[in-house]
Amino acid sequence: MMPQLDRRWPRRLLNHPGHLGHRWRGPVNGAILLAALMAGSVLATPVPTAAGAAPVASVSGPEAENPEAALPKEFQVWLDLVRPLITPEELEFFLALDRDFRRRAFIDQFWAVRDPDPSTDLNELKVRWLSRADEAAFNFGSTADQRAVFFLLNGPPTGWVLRSGRVISRCFHKSSELELWFYTGSERTGVRFVVVFQRRLGSPLYTIWRPTEPLDPTQRSRLPTTDISLLCGEEYMPLAMSVIADRGTATYYDLIEELLAGTDPPSEWLATFAAMTSDAPAGAATFDARIDWQFIGRIQSRTVVQGVVVIPAALVTSRTFGEQVQHQFLLTGEVVRDGRLFEHFRYRFEIPERPEPGDSTAAEGAAAEGAAGERTAGEGTAAPAELPLVFTRYLREGGFDVLLKVEDLFGGRFAHLETHLDVPNGQDLETVRPAVLPSEFPWLQDAIEATARGQRTIRLIPPTDESIHTGMVRFHAQTAGEFDSLSFYLDDRPILTKRRPPYSVELDLGSVAGTHRVRVAGFVEGREEAADEISVNRGGQRFRVRVIEPRRDQKYTDSVAVVLDVETPDDEPLDRLELYLNEERVATLFQPPFVQALALPGAELTFLRAVAYLADGNSTEDVVFVNAPPNLEQIEVQYVEVFAGVYDRQSRPVRGLGRDRFRVLEDGEPQELRRFEWVDDLPIHAGLLIDTSASMEDSLAQVTAAALGFVEQAIGERDRVTLMSFATRPAVEIRFTNDTQRVAQVLAGLRPLGSTALYDSLVFALHYFDGIKGQKALLLLSDGDDEASGFTFEGALEVARRSGVVVYAIGLDQAAKDKDAKKKLRQLAEVTGGEAFFVADAAELAAIYATIQNDLRSRYLLGYQSTSDKPPNEFRGVKVEVEGPDTEVRAMSGYYP
Numbered sequence: 001m002m003p004q005l006d007r008r009w010p011r012r013l014l015n016h017p018g019h020l021g022h023r024w025r026g027p028v029n030g031a032i033l034l035a036a037l038m039a040g041s042v043l044a045t046p047v048p049t050a051a052g053a054a055p056v057a058s059v060s061g062p063e064a065e066n067p068e069a070a071l072p073k074e075f076q077v078w079l080d081l082v083r084p085l086i087t088p089e090e091l092e093f094f095l096a097l098d099r100d101f102r103r104r105a106f107i108d109q110f111w112a113v114r115d116p117d118p119s120t121d122l123n124e125l126k127v128r129w130l131s132r133a134d135e136a137a138f139n140f141g142s143t144a145d146q147r148a149v150f151f152l153l154n155g156p157p158t159g160w161v162l163r164s165g166r167v168i169s170r171c172f173h174k175s176s177e178l179e180l181w182f183y184t185g186s187e188r189t190g191v192r193f194v195v196v197f198q199r200r201l202g203s204p205l206y207t208i209w210r211p212t213e214p215l216d217p218t219q220r221s222r223l224p225t226t227d228i229s230l231l232c233g234e235e236y237m238p239l240a241m242s243v244i245a246d247r248g249t250a251t252y253y254d255l256i257e258e259l260l261a262g263t264d265p266p267s268e269w270l271a272t273f274a275a276m277t278s279d280a281p282a283g284a285a286t287f288d289a290r291i292d293w294q295f296i297g298r299i300q301s302r303t304v305v306q307g308v309v310v311i312p313a314a315l316v317t318s319r320t321f322g323e324q325v326q327h328q329f330l331l332t333g334e335v336v337r338d339g340r341l342f343e344h345f346r347y348r349f350e351i352p353e354r355p356e357p358g359d360s361t362a363a364e365g366a367a368a369e370g371a372a373g374e375r376t377a378g379e380g381t382a383a384p385a386e387l388p389l390v391f392t393r394y395l396r397e398g399g400f401d402v403l404l405k406v407e408d409l410f411g412g413r414f415a416h417l418e419t420h421l422d423v424p425n426g427q428d429l430e431t432v433r434p435a436v437l438p439s440e441f442p443w444l445q446d447a448i449e450a451t452a453r454g455q456r457t458i459r460l461i462p463p464t465d466e467s468i469h470t471g472m473v474r475f476h477a478q479t480a481g482e483f484d485s486l487s488f489y490l491d492d493r494p495i496l497t498k499r500r501p502p503y504s505v506e507l508d509l510g511s512v513a514g515t516h517r518v519r520v521a522g523f524v525e526g527r528e529e530a531a532d533e534i535s536v537n538r539g540g541q542r543f544r545v546r547v548i549e550p551r552r553d554q555k556y557t558d559s560v561a562v563v564l565d566v567e568t569p570d571d572e573p574l575d576r577l578e579l580y581l582n583e584e585r586v587a588t589l590f591q592p593p594f595v596q597a598l599a600l601p602g603a604e605l606t607f608l609r610a611v612a613y614l615a616d617g618n619s620t621e622d623v624v625f626v627n628a629p630p631n632l633e634q635i636e637v638q639y640v641e642v643f644a645g646v647y648d649r650q651s652r653p654v655r656g657l658g659r660d661r662f663r664v665l666e667d668g669e670p671q672e673l674r675r676f677e678w679v680d681d682l683p684i685h686a687g688l689l690i691d692t693s694a695s696m697e698d699s700l701a702q703v704t705a706a707a708l709g710f711v712e713q714a715i716g717e718r719d720r721v722t723l724m725s726f727a728t729r730p731a732v733e734i735r736f737t738n739d740t741q742r743v744a745q746v747l748a749g750l751r752p753l754g755s756t757a758l759y760d761s762l763v764f765a766l767h768y769f770d771g772i773k774g775q776k777a778l779l780l781l782s783d784g785d786d787e788a789s790g791f792t793f794e795g796a797l798e799v800a801r802r803s804g805v806v807v808y809a810i811g812l813d814q815a816a817k818d819k820d821a822k823k824k825l826r827q828l829a830e831v832t833g834g835e836a837f838f839v840a841d842a843a844e845l846a847a848i849y850a851t852i853q854n855d856l857r858s859r860y861l862l863g864y865q866s867t868s869d870k871p872p873n874e875f876r877g878v879k880v881e882v883e884g885p886d887t888e889v890r891a892m893s894g895y896y897p
Contacts, residue, residue, distance in 0.1 A: 067095040075103055081133055082110070084149040085262040093270050101334075102277060105341040109273055113265040117742075119570070119735055125263065128155070128187070145205045146260065147179065147197055154186035154259055171237070176200045178209065180240050188259055194240040195256060208260070210253055211244075276344045278334045278403040280414035287315040289406055289415040298426025299457055299593075300480060302394040305423060306597075309389040309406055309415075316387070317411030318353065324584075325353040328409040331389055336401040347596075348588035349389050390447070390597040397425040447559035447597035456481030458522050460532040468513045468537050468763050468791075475518055477503040483522035483529065491517050491873065512798045513537055513763050513791065514896070515770060528553075533565070541569040541685075541736065542771030545577065545612040547624040556600055556626055564594040564610050564622075569771065570735045572614060580609040600626065638866040640666075643679070643775055643806070643859045644880045644891035645833065653858035654887060663881045664862055667870070675863030683718040684775045684856055685736060687805075689765045690750065691782035691812075693727040697752040699812065699842040703781060704747040706845035710779070711743050714853040722768065723747065726761030727754030728788055732768065758782055759789035759796040762828070766803040776805040777834070777856055779849075783812040785821040793824055801831045801875070802896045808852050810845070811838040833891040872897045 068076060079086070079094075086094075090110065097103050115123040132152050140148035157167040171178040179197040198209035244252045280286065289311045297304035309331065318327045331347045389406065404417040461476040463469060477486060479501075487497045488505040496505045509516055515538055521531040528551065535542065549563035550556055568574055577589045579596060587596050600606060605628055611621040642664065646654040659676040688707050692700065707723075715721045720736040723746055734746045762780065769776050786793070800807055809825035816822070816838035829836040835855065837848045868876055877894040 071095075071103075072100065075100075078107060080143065082129075083143045084152060085114070085129075086110070087262075087265070089270060090265070093274075101336045101339055101341050104339070105344075106273065109269065110265075113269045114263050116263075140206075142205070146208050147181075147206045150181075150195060150208075150260055153262065154183070154188055157181040158184050158186070169237075169240075179206065180237070182240075186259070189255070191255065192243065193252070193255060193259075194243050196240060196244075208256060211249060276332060276334075276346065278332055278405040278416065280405055280407075280416055285411075285413040287408065287413050287415050288312065289417060291402075291404065291417050291419055293419075293421060295424055295426075298480065299394050300459070301426075302396055303423050303426040305393050305395050305421070307391050307393070307402075309391075309404065309417070311387045311389065311406065311415070313353075313385060313387050316408040316413065319410050327351045327353070327387060329389055330407040330409055331391065332405045332407075333391075334403045335393070335395070336403070337398065342395075342400065343393075345391070345393065346590045347389070347391050348590075350584070350586050351387055351389075352584070352586075392593060392595040392597070394593050395421075395423045397423055399423075447561040456483065456522065456524070456530045458483075458486070458520055458530045458532045460518065460520050460534050462534050462536070468760075468767060470509050470511055470513050470795075472506050473509055473536070474504060474506045475520075477520045477532070479503060479522065481530075483524060484526075485523050487521050487523070489517075489519040489521070492519075509536065512795060512802075513767070514799075514802060515767070535567075537767055537770075539768040539770035540571075540732075541769060542567050543569055543612070543614065543618065543620050544771070545610050545620055545622050547608065547610055547622045550608065550624060550626050552625060552628055557602070559597060559599050560608075560626060562596045562598055562608065562610070566592075566594060566612055567771075568612075568614065575613045575615045578611045578613070580611070582606055583609070605629070638868070638897050639674075640671075640864055640866050640878070640895065641675070641774075642862045642864075642878060642880060642891050643833070644862055644889055645855060645859050646882055647888045647890070649886055651888075653855065655858065657860070657882065661883045662860070662862060663883070664864055665879045665881070666864075666866055666868055667877050669867060671864040671867065673862055673864055675861060677861050679775070679859050679861045680857045682775055682861070683720070684714070684777065685769065685772050686714065686719070686721045686776075686856070687724060687765055687769065687778045688721065689724045689726065689730075689761060689778055689780045691727070691756060691758075691784070692725040692750050692752050693754050693756040693784070693787075694752050695756070695783055695814070699783065700750060700752050702842035703812070703845060704750055706842070706849055707779075707781075708740075708744050708747050709846055710849035710853060712740050713850070714856070715740060724761070724765050724768070725750055726757060726764075727752075728757055730757070730761035730764040755788045756782065756784050756786060757788040758784075758786040759791040759793055761789075762796045763791050763799045766799050766805055766807075769803060769805050775856065775859070776803075777808060777852075778805050779808045779810065779852060780825075780828070781810040781812060781845075782815055784814045785818060785824075797824075797827060797831065800828050801893060803832070804892060804895055805832060806834040806856075806892070807832040808834045808855075809836040810848060811836065812842060812845075813840060816840050830890075831893045833893075835890065866897070 068079060071079075075094075079091075094103065094106055097106060111123055111126040112118075114125050116125055129152060132155070135156075136143070136148040136152055140151070143149055143152070167182045169180040169182075171180070177199050179199075181195045181197070183193050183195070185191060196209040197206040199206045247255070289309055292308045292310065294306045294308075295303055296306050311329070313327075316327060316329075318325050320326070327350075329349045329351070331349065333345045335342045335344070400421045400423060402417075402419050402421050404415075404419075406415040406417070408414070457480045459478045461478060463473055463475075475488070477488075479486070485497050485499045486503045488495045488507070490507050490509075495507060498505070503520070507516075507518065516536040517533060518536055519531065519533040521528050523529065531548065533546070544567045546565045547562070548565055550560045562579060564577065566574060566577065574591075577594055578585055579587045579589070579598065581598065581601070586598055589596060598608075606626040607623055608626055609621060609623045611619055613619045644662075646657060648654055655678065659673060662673065662676065664671045664673065688711075690703060690707060696703065711721055715738055717738060720738055721743060722736045723733040723743060725731050725733050733750070734743060737743065765778055765780075769778070789796075807828050809829045811822055811825050814821075815825070817840070822836070822838055825838075826836040828834075835852075837851075839845065839848065862880065866876070870876060873896070875894050875896055878892060880889050880891040882889050
């Protein structure tokens with residue numbers, strides 16, 4: 001609820017003359033400002049003048065000619081607030097929205113697409129904008145005044161020291177007046193600049209003044225008489241004109257235009273937003289459908305809600321592919337609660353027709369239709385009368401409005417459904433009568449019963465801190481529902497079974513900081529009813545999909561509830577998750593929960609494949625056999641890739657070698673090469689691990705400059721780089737990216753402080769690469785030996801040996817002089833296939849980074865299928881040999897599968 005305000009306050013703001021002098025009124029509060037805006041429309045003058053800002057209709061005249069005037073007050077206020085930021089396309093789109101919940105969702109996304117650093121929880125632009133809005137309202141009254149726009153985008157003047165101590169100078173004349181704002185820089189530029197604003201007689205607004213002829217820096221005391229002739233004192237105007245003239249008038253005002261323009265949002269976000277609404281396109285053909293709901297279980301604090309959209313088959317179009325008749329639908333939903341979009345979702349379904357048992361009419365009709373025919377279902381066949389689209393959502397207790405759009409992808413027709421849903425508390429489901437399952441689809445019963453079992457759930461609680469764990473570590477399990485027992489597993493080995501709470505176990509993770517899987521399963525009458533699994537010591541880059549349900553040891557007849565778990569790098573959004581039955585795609589999920597009911601082709605052996613995709617095309621998959629016989633064996637094939645560099649006596653890369661010159665040994669046994677190629681353009685994932693301890697104070701500026709040079713030269717569109725710093729502890733400064741400007745900003749902000757925890761930081765950095773495939777390199781730079789680590793050098797060396805990451809170690813200053821430090825850095829590089837460098841002066845770093853870049857682009861890729869039968873927790877030694885004299889090979893020394 002908005003606070004109650006004195007209605008006179010906004011009026012006082014409106015009447016404020018905007019004469020700043022050199023003082024700024026401090027911020028009030030963004031929420032209070034919005035309340036004031038709604039009460040009195042503080043920033044209400046709709047005449048934008050910022051570059052790229054949208055034109056706005058006059059508030060006078062009938063509302064039909066001014067769509068803004070027809071908006072509810074809260075949205076008129078918001079438009080006034082963001083006038084300098086919103087583009088014409090965004091404004092037109094916003095004004096066309098016809099529901100308040102969509103307008104609010106638009107506003108949320110409007111800010112989200114402008115977030116300068118989406119990897120953080122804080123939207124820095126939105127926070128700055130709202131915190132400055134009250135000051136802009138107080139001092140300028142309207143965003144039509146370009147002082148307000150410039151202030152909102154760049155903040156207050158932070159000028160260099162003038163004799164008066166002021167950063168703003170004001171000049172008066174009989175026909176106009178000027179304001180000069182002096183900046184040493186702003187959030188958007190580090191350049192020193194001055195902005196000259198002019199207000200002409202009779203106008204309440206300031207605009208940016210631009211001279212009509214070039215300025216001569218030698219005439220510092222004069223203004224072009226053709227533009228304006230004012231007296232601004234002996235100091236301020238000559239200084240301002242000198243700053244402008246020194247950069248060149250045209251170039252200078254190009255800079256000002258950039259600083260006056262808002263941030264450009266991604267061009268495709270409006271189309272994406274429109275695609276997620278449930279409205280059918282104007283004039284589109286439609287068909288009828290209905291929706292049935294069931295409340296079938298509980299998952300933690302939410303209720304499992306299953307929807308079944310029932311579509312009359314005669315109203316939609318099918319196509320035949322070979323002998324199969326198929327329908328395809330895209331289901332888009334919006335769930336609204338208390339006037340706001342609670343969630344939106346999308347599913348794609350590929351549904352084969354299921355004729356009644358013993359009825360071959362549909363199959364015969366499909367075969368007669370041809371390999372790619374098209375027909376409306378029900379024409380001359382015994383196709384099913386209705387088709388179900390089954391989807392699952394996890395909703396809180398309470399009332400929701402659900403809006404659905406179903407698109408018949410073959411027929412280009414749409415159905416639109418709106419329904420109100422009162423969701424019960426999942427704990428009270430025993431007293432709630434669920435909706436009746438559509439009798440037309442008895443084959444769905446197995447899947448619904450399996451989904452309902454979700455009311456028995458287990459959640460495994462990981463250790464509270466994010467450090468790398470070794471030794472004895474305690475894990476806890478939280479349960480919902482009754483279980484006879486819970487069993488804990490470490491790396492697939494059973495450890496302990498408990499029959500009563502508290503459900504906790506202490507596990508020995510060993511002395512080496514390796515990666516582990518911890519799993520807990522709950523049993524009822526000997527049957528596994530729920531399970532959870534977490535990874536320990538996994539980096540943020542793991543990309544994995546795991547099929548939890550169906551399970552290999554259970555039998556399914558007509559249908560199955562597919563339950564999946566997905567991990568993405570740094571919690572990156574998933575693009576899509578495709579489900580296949582026997583290589584036929586049957587459903588595509590675009591958002592959690594990753595739960596889907598699927599019809600089975602009977603009780604025979606079927607394999608289910610789940611394939612997850614990221615936006616960049618990277619994919620991962622999992623396969624499970626449904627209704628597999630007990631004697632069916634699954635064999636895991638270990639495919640190994642080794643990147644090897646070959647060098648002559650002068651350490652120059654040797655190119656042009658053939659496959660027959662290479663031999664790969666694993667634990668002494670020759671391996672057959674399945675892949676061999678020279679790689680100078682494969683994508684690289686590189687990590688910069690930079691020592692920022694206190695001893696780096698004198699050299700850190702040169703170090704960061706050299707590191708930036710490497711990033712700008714080595715990181716292309718397909719490559720990724722991450723920046724990590726370390727002193728007393730390590731920190732990820734920026735996640736994997738190819739945004740070199742962002743890397744430059746972060747490098748510029750590094751500051752030296754603390755002692756040197758080299759081994760802890762190395763272990764942390766190597767684990768951060770976990771889950772990344774292909775070329776991986778860590779560029780470690782330090783000026784000293786370890787002072788503060790919990791891990792030993794031997795422990796860090798073992799982690800490096802396991803990691804599959806090439807380590808390039810750079811010893812600077814003291815580390816280049818200390819024999820023990822040099823020996824350790826060389827060992828780290830050698831076991832990973834990298835190289836160690838030692839320099840006394842940071843000025844030599846640019847050449848070293850150039851050498852590393854050349855090395856990464858000069859490697860051979862050797863791939864083989866391992867013949868080893870060692871257990872997965874044992875190290876496998878790898879050796880690469882090259883036939884011929886005077887060559888040296890650098891490659892990883894082994895791996896853990």
